[in-house]
Amino acid sequence: MKHLKVPVLAINFKAYPTSFGVKALEIAKAAEKVAQEYGVEVIVIPPATELRKIVESVSIPVYAQHADPYEYGAYTGWLPVVALKDIGVRGILVNHSEHRLRLDEIVAIVEAAKKYGLETLVCADTPIAAAAIAAIKPVALAVEPPELIGTGIAVSKAKPEVITNTVQRVREVNKEVIILTGAGISTAEDVEAAIRLGTAGVLVASAIMKAQNPEKVIKDMAAVAKAAYK
Numbered sequence: 001m002k003h004l005k006v007p008v009l010a011i012n013f014k015a016y017p018t019s020f021g022v023k024a025l026e027i028a029k030a031a032e033k034v035a036q037e038y039g040v041e042v043i044v045i046p047p048a049t050e051l052r053k054i055v056e057s058v059s060i061p062v063y064a065q066h067a068d069p070y071e072y073g074a075y076t077g078w079l080p081v082v083a084l085k086d087i088g089v090r091g092i093l094v095n096h097s098e099h100r101l102r103l104d105e106i107v108a109i110v111e112a113a114k115k116y117g118l119e120t121l122v123c124a125d126t127p128i129a130a131a132a133i134a135a136i137k138p139v140a141l142a143v144e145p146p147e148l149i150g151t152g153i154a155v156s157k158a159k160p161e162v163i164t165n166t167v168q169r170v171r172e173v174n175k176e177v178i179i180l181t182g183a184g185i186s187t188a189e190d191v192e193a194a195i196r197l198g199t200a201g202v203l204v205a206s207a208i209m210k211a212q213n214p215e216k217v218i219k220d221m222a223a224v225a226k227a228a229y230k
């Protein structure tokens with residue numbers, strides 16, 4: 001199984017108008033171009049409707065925004081992990097604050113992903129939650145204070161202690177998991193600050209999905225991540 005390289009720039013497409021159709025494909029291709037130019041791991045995380053097309057169109061890691069720990073069978077309205085494996089996604093974003101799960105559900109999804117060789121990037125809203133999630137041994141985790149999501153106020157500037165506390169608590173439990181942060185990350189400086197505070201990258205949404213020029217934002221963030229990560 002391939003493993004995520006660091007530093008990581010993960011782009012959560014969410015469900016913006018640009019998250020679907022031609023625009024979504026353009027952003028995914030821009031992400032692929034920047035990943036190849038800078039040698040930075042850029043992950044795209046589009047809505048479920050766009051997964052197959054984007055998996056078939058780019059060589060960079062494509063993650064689903066959620067999955068359910070089911071096999072094939074009589075499940076209505078769910079997204080079985082095994083189906084994502086067959087589509088060819090690389091991993092799954094789990095427990096985003098906009099799709100919050102119970103701990104037992106997170107465990108089931110991470111275990112199902114491991115069974116099918118898929119990576120997991122599990123979100124946490126606090127340092128303590130991040131430490132609990134680290135014990136489940138996902139490939140990566142991202143600490144994101146919900147109150148900063150979508151505000152343009154970067155966690156790495158407004159709440160740096162959330163990041164440093166997360167790194168400290170997580171490393172007491174798990175020396176391997178890749179630690180990212182997100183919420184309000186909007187500029188290259190925000191990315192540089194996040195890495196300087198001890199993360200291996202960022203999880204970004206609106207700064208890219210709402211940008212006039214998404215490729216430029218991706219490029220600026222990837223360049224500074226490459227330079228800052230030691």
Ligand SMILES: O=C(CO)COP(=O)(O)O
Binds near residue numbers: 012185205206
């Ligand atoms: O939720 C987030 C990433 O998953 C952060 O969202 P913003 O980048 O829009 O603040």
